[in-house]
Amino acid sequence: MRMSHTVRSVTHDFAGLKELLAKASPLRSGDELAGIGAATAEERVAARLVLADIPLKHFLDELIIPYESDEVSRLIVDAHDDAAFAPIASFTVGEFRNWLLDDQASGEALAALAPGLTPEMVAAVSKLMQAQDLIVVARKIRVVTRFRTTVGLSGRLSTRLQPNHPTDDPVGIAASIVDGLSLGSGDAVIGINPASDNVASVCTLLRLVDYAREKFAIPAQSCVLAHITTQMEALRQGAPIDLVFQSIGGTEATNQSFGINLALLDEAHQAARELHRGTVGDNVMYFETGQGSALSAGAHNGCDQQTLEARAYAVARRYRPMLVNTVVGFIGPEYLYDGKQIIRAGLEDHFCGKLLGLPMGCDVCYTNHAEADQDDMDTLLTLLGVAGVNYIMGVPGADDIMLNYQSTSFHDALYLRSALGLRPAPEFEAWLERGEFRRLTVNELLPAGGQSGVVI
C-alpha cells in the first residue's frame, strides 16, 4: 500500500505501517532517542493525514513485528475476533475516530468491540485524537473487576495503597498502611514494592498484610510486587498470595528482558486462580506497563513507544487482570521529557487500555530529573478522574522513599473524590463507614510482638 502525502509539492513518503505510526506519534523524547519520530512538525501531520485514510482491515494484513518472530504478534493475530470486529470492518482509522466520538458508540458497544480490536488499531486512532477525545471516549467505558472489592464501577475511584520502605522494614510499612487506610486508601490493592527480591522477604510482607486484613476485616487484596517467579515460589511455600504481579511489555524481547514469557504468565495465572482467595470475584492478575520500556531494553524493533505500550495491553487482556496500570512518568526524561509529554502519555495509555477492555489505573508520577512538578501531576490526575480512571496510587505524601520518585498521595485521592464526587469501592466504603479504621495503630497491625515483632 502506498503511504504518502503531498503538501504544496513536497511529498512525504512512509515505508510502511511501522514508520507511519512512529511519525504520526506526538513528539516524544523516547522516539527521538530511538531516531524514529517525525523529522519536522509538517511530516508529523502528514503522517496523520495518511494514517487517517488507512483501512482498519489493513492492520490485520501488515504486522509491525512479524508473526514468526514475536509471540506477542502471534497472540494479537490469533486472539483477534472477526465477529466483534465486523461493525467497524469497513472503516478507515479516521472514520473510526469519528465513530468512537459519536453517541451511538455506547459503553456497551465499545465493550463488545474490544476483542475485535488490535493494539495497533487502537494506538493508531489515539494518534488522531486530542486530549478531550481521549477523555470523552474512555469515559464511556467501564471495566469492572472483582476480588475482595469491586473496582471500576461508575462513580467510583479506587487507590492502590503503596507503603514502600527502603529496607522492607515491616514496622515502617505498617505505619504507612495505617496512614493510608485511615485516609481511605487501599481499595484497589495494598501493594508493596519490595526493596529486595527474595522469597523470605516477600513471604514476610504478604503475611503482614494478610494478618492486618483478617484482624480488621478489611475488604482489600494484597500484592508484593516482586518478580513473578519469586511470587510463585512464595505461593508454593504457602504464602497468602492474593494478586500476582508482573511488569509486562509489548514485544517478546521486552518480556524476555523482564525474565518472562506468555507460558510463565499462563502458569502463574492458573496457580493464583486455584487458590480461590477472592470473595466477590476471581480477577487475580496485576500488571504494570509504561511507554519506553521496550526501547530501554533494546527490544523496540523500530516501533514507537506508544504503539508498543498498547501491544503490552494485548498481553494483559489475555489474563482478565484485576488491575493494570501505566507507570507513566517513572521511566525518566529520555522517554517522556516533561509534564506535557507525561500528561499526554497518561491519557493515551488510559484510553488505549480501556478500549482494549482493561481495568486501567495510572501511576501519575515523575522523577526528579524530568521537567515536571506537582502542578503537572494535579493536571493529569484531574484529567484521568474525568476520563474515569479505575484507580490511582496512594503513596504517603506522594514521596516514595524506596523507589525515589513522586506519585500521588492519599490526599490527592481525597481531592479527586471530593472534586468529582467519586466514592471508594462499595465493599471498602462500607468498611470505612463502620469506622473500623479508627482502631488502627502500628502495634495493632503487627502480628504478636508489636513493634519488636519484626519476627513475623
Add this chain to the structure above:
Amino acid sequence: MTKELARNLRHYTSARVGLNRAGCGLATHEVLDFQLAHAQARDAVHAVIDVPSLRGGLRERGLPVCVLRSAAPDRATFLRHPDQGRVLSSESAAKLVEAPCDVVFVVADGLSALAVARHTLPVLDAVLPLLNHQWSVGPICIVEQGRVAIGDAIGAALQAKISVVLIGERPGLSSPDSLGAYITWAPRPGHTDAERNCISNIRPEGLEYAAAARMLAFYLHEALRQKLTGIKLKLVGDFQSGGIRSSLEAET
C-alpha cells in the same frame, strides 16, 4: 487521625505519614516542605561537579587525578541522550594511555553532582586502606556528564582489571545525595548491567561509608579472585543490613 497517632506513625518510618491537613489537602507547611525537598533534588540533578575542589582533595591525599568529559556536551543532552553519557568525548578519549592496574576508580556526576561532592573523598578514605600494598590503583578519573558505562571505556583504555564507578544516583525527595558504586570486572564497552555489582544509597543517612567500603572491598577481592562480577558474584557476609539493590534495578 489524632495528633498522637500522627506523631507515632512518623516515629516508625521516614515516609511522609501523619501529615497535617487543610480540608482534603495538605497544610501550608507540609506543601512547602515538599517543595523544598523537590527543589533540592532538582538542584542536585542540575548541579555541576566542582572539579578544582575535588581534584584538590584527591591531590592532598597523594592520588593522581585525570579529568575527563563524556560525549554529552551539556546537561540537557545528557538527560535526553543517555548513550552520549556512556562514551568519552574524543578529546578525553585521546588523553587516556594504557597504564595497566588492578583497579581504576571513576568518579562521575551521574544524576547528582551533590552526591559526588559530599561522599567521594570519605568513601575513598574508607576503602583504600582496605586494599593492601599488592593492589595497584590507577589514576582517579573524574568524569563530567558521565553515566555508569563510561567506566567501561576508561577501564579498557587504561587496561584496568576492575573498574569502580562512584556515581550520583537518581535523587529522591528525601535523598538528593545518594552515591552508587558499580564494580565491573574486565571493563570494556558493551557490558550489560547484569555483569556489574552495585552498592546503592551510600550516604550517612543510608548506607554509611565504613559499611559501603567493606562491601566494596569484598567485591574487589572476590572479583580479582573469581575473575568476574555481576549476578554470579553474590555479596556474602555481615556488612550491615540494607542498602543493597540488584544492579539491574539501578537507574543511573
